[in-house]
Amino acid sequence: MALSKEIILQVSNKGMAVFRHYIPFPFQVGRNFLNPLYPDKNASCNVFFDRRNDCYRLKDFGNEDYSGDCFFFVGKLCGLDCNRPSEFVLILEKINHDLLLGLIDDRGFKVVESNSQKLLVLNQVREPSSPAPLSKNRKYNIIRKNFSKHELIWWAQYGITEKLLLSFHAVSLGRFDSENREGKPFFFLSSEKEPLYGYVGKQHIKVYRPLSEIRFVQAGNIPEQYCFGLEQLPAKGDLLFITGGEKDVMALTAHGFHAVCFNSETSIIPTGIIHKLSYRFKHIVLLFDVDKTGLESSEKQATNLASYGVCRLLLPLPGTKEEKDVADYFRIGHTAEDLKRLFLNYLDTLYSETMSALKSCEVDFNNPPPIAQIVVSVNDVPLGTQGNLLCITGGEGTGKSNYVASIISGAIRQQGVDIDTLGITIGENLHQKAVLFYDTEQSEVQLYKNINNLLRRCNRLAMPDYLHAYCLTGMSRRERLQAIVQSMDRYHYQCGGIHLVVIDGIADLIKGANDEAESIAVVEELYRLAGIYRTCIVPVLHFIPNGLKLRGHLGSELQRKAAAILSIEKDDSPEVSVVKALKVRDGSPLDVPIMQFAWDKSLGMHIYHGEKPKEAKEKRKEDELVAIAREIFERKNFLTYLELTEQLQDALEVKDRTAKNYIRFMREKEIILKDPSNPNYFIIGQIA
Numbered sequence: 001m002a003l004s005k006e007i008i009l010q011v012s013n014k015g016m017a018v019f020r021h022y023i024p025f026p027f028q029v030g031r032n033f034l035n036p037l038y039p040d041k042n043a044s045c046n047v048f049f050d051r052r053n054d055c056y057r058l059k060d061f062g063n064e065d066y067s068g069d070c071f072f073f074v075g076k077l078c079g080l081d082c083n084r085p086s087e088f089v090l091i092l093e094k095i096n097h098d099l100l101l102g103l104i105d106d107r108g109f110k111v112v113e114s115n116s117q118k119l120l121v122l123n124q125v126r127e128p129s130s131p132a133p134l135s136k137n138r139k140y141n142i143i144r145k146n147f148s149k150h151e152l153i154w155w156a157q158y159g160i161t162e163k164l165l166l167s168f169h170a171v172s173l174g175r176f177d178s179e180n181r182e183g184k185p186f187f188f189l190s191s192e193k194e195p196l197y198g199y200v201g202k203q204h205i206k207v208y209r210p211l212s213e214i215r216f217v218q219a220g221n222i223p224e225q226y227c228f229g230l231e232q233l234p235a236k237g238d239l240l241f242i243t244g245g246e247k248d249v250m251a252l253t254a255h256g257f258h259a260v261c262f263n264s265e266t267s268i269i270p271t272g273i274i275h276k277l278s279y280r281f282k283h284i285v286l287l288f289d290v291d292k293t294g295l296e297s298s299e300k301q302a303t304n305l306a307s308y309g310v311c312r313l314l315l316p317l318p319g320t321k322e323e324k325d326v327a328d329y330f331r332i333g334h335t336a337e338d339l340k341r342l343f344l345n346y347l348d349t350l351y352s353e354t355m356s357a358l359k360s361c362e363v364d365f366n367n368p369p370p371i372a373q374i375v376v377s378v379n380d381v382p383l384g385t386q387g388n389l390l391c392i393t394g395g396e397g398t399g400k401s402n403y404v405a406s407i408i409s410g411a412i413r414q415q416g417v418d419i420d421t422l423g424i425t426i427g428e429n430l431h432q433k434a435v436l437f438y439d440t441e442q443s444e445v446q447l448y449k450n451i452n453n454l455l456r457r458c459n460r461l462a463m464p465d466y467l468h469a470y471c472l473t474g475m476s477r478r479e480r481l482q483a484i485v486q487s488m489d490r491y492h493y494q495c496g497g498i499h500l501v502v503i504d505g506i507a508d509l510i511k512g513a514n515d516e517a518e519s520i521a522v523v524e525e526l527y528r529l530a531g532i533y534r535t536c537i538v539p540v541l542h543f544i545p546n547g548l549k550l551r552g553h554l555g556s557e558l559q560r561k562a563a564a565i566l567s568i569e570k571d572d573s574p575e576v577s578v579v580k581a582l583k584v585r586d587g588s589p590l591d592v593p594i595m596q597f598a599w600d601k602s603l604g605m606h607i608y609h610g611e612k613p614k615e616a617k618e619k620r621k622e623d624e625l626v627a628i629a630r631e632i633f634e635r636k637n638f639l640t641y642l643e644l645t646e647q648l649q650d651a652l653e654v655k656d657r658t659a660k661n662y663i664r665f666m667r668e669k670e671i672i673l674k675d676p677s678n679p680n681y682f683i684i685g686q687i688a
Helices: 005-011 016-022 070-078 085-098 149-156 163-169 244-254 272-282 291-303 326-331 336-350 352-359 401-411 442-456 477-495 518-532 553-559 614-635 643-651 657-669
Strands: 045-048 055-060 118-122 140-145 170-179 183-187 197-200 204-208 216-221 237-243 258-259 281-287 390-394 434-439 467-469 498-504 536-541 564-570 576-584 594-598 606-611 672-674 681-683
Touching: 005 070, 005 085, 016 045, 016 055, 016 070, 016 085, 016 216, 055 070, 070 085, 070 140, 070 170, 070 204, 118 614, 140 197, 149 163, 163 170, 163 244, 170 204, 170 216, 183 258, 204 244, 204 657, 237 244, 237 272, 237 518, 244 258, 244 326, 272 281, 281 291, 281 336, 326 336, 336 352, 336 477, 390 401, 401 434, 401 498, 401 536, 401 594, 401 606, 434 477, 442 467, 467 477, 477 498, 477 518, 498 518, 518 536, 536 553, 614 643, 657 672
Parallel strands: 237 258, 237 281, 390 536, 390 564, 434 467, 434 498, 498 536
Antiparallel strands: 045 055, 118 140, 140 170, 170 183, 170 197, 197 204, 204 216, 564 576, 576 594, 594 606, 672 681
């Protein structure tokens, strides 16, 4: 039989079977009961037989808007309009599916379930796997519908779009059926005055009725460690809010923040989840409601989670029912910038002592320090990619200070202006993010002179607001790293990000460069900060390198972590300095050109002298590989191709492909030879 109104009336006893199926309690024809389509308080409706239309109908004497036939009744349950042909078809399909009528559509196909994406019925009937209370694993049914225009307007006041709702598995419901603590059935229906939403999990649902007396109902197998928004978080970030509810999480996400919530503000927050999140986010902040319950809960949670660095932020709201949470904060007109400013004020309080101490260390370009004896120092050089370290090394008197100054000049140059950066290309700081310069060795006078030189190089008369230079010689070693970490965090929020960080004298942040534990700790901390703030951190190590290797535990750790290492050395001509690559993450350092720069007396600064000839680069490559080959074959006279590849990878911190290219080069230059009688390689006798 075909799917039509007439056929459904024929097979359902004039519609009576439809009413019997969907009305969730027994009734008698002609006897009044409470209308299940709305919160009816007076039993003034009944089902009667309409002889004129030859079908059963529902008659509501108290509200005529809720009277109609069985198709009208099912449409009201599902949020569909009988008067719209496309939606009336959905009502027919729904009845056919739920009553198992087995009818076929007008194309001759048997309709066993709705082929429309506008309607979805999910049957979540599960039995507890253990004798847990029924309230923790309630059976439930839901009828899902499209978000109405009215509903989307309501969510939009918090900045939440339909796309965002769906990404968090938040749906609009037409009906929700479940059972109470005693196992008695009940249901909720959606209406314009009392909308019905659901946060759908894999085996559970959390029903949200924002305009009703009973606002939240849970059903299904709800996880003990329920955490809404966890799967939407990025791998790493700087700031994570823990809020009181799902709507707050989505409102924060809509405004560009990361957020999660647990089952309620009074729930015990699992420390295991916080422990994992503390490795992914720099700050974890409680942002609960500012009513009595929220304030008490956030204070208690902050105390319990203090060991993970979790703190709380209070919104400037009165704490009334209409204005108490972060969703309300955005609804009444506050912006993402307002919330950032609140957090920045919190950081000012948290770091007040450090920032006060740093204030006395900050270089005041308009108030130069008294003239004192000039001390030659070695400066840092910024070079690399976001999220990585670039190490600069070399001895004294090689021109590092001017080299560093030229790179900082490139980071603060005015847009579109070309300057001499001694052969290095520096990305423009288009958004004027922070450029931070920490010096642990030079005097304040020398640092001021260097800043004056770098400003002259980039044709500036004064320091831009986003450039901050500090002389940390007056701080202890322990205080220096703390000052760098906290001030970076502060300027990240103040300037909207950090473009470049230069630390001139990384060894002065720890007790000694040969202290293995401290060397690993300081390099890992800088690498972590570079990733969190998506910036390039340039540590300067005042060692003279030994070939392609850096000395000491600090040098070894930088060799492993840094994306690139540049060495500044004096050339054969003492007036010329050369820049050599000791390591590049993608490729061979021996293939990088050797750059030259020298002092120009007429300009009063160093200028770029171009690359050294190709022959010089090839000679350097050959000399370095000869030295490496001697070191490797001192331990073992004969090596297989695989062993030699692994030895080169370990010795030079290069990838497999680069190591194989080195073997090919050494064979061409006859640095090593292959034994004709076996697959082993050995170093030739002339250099053995």
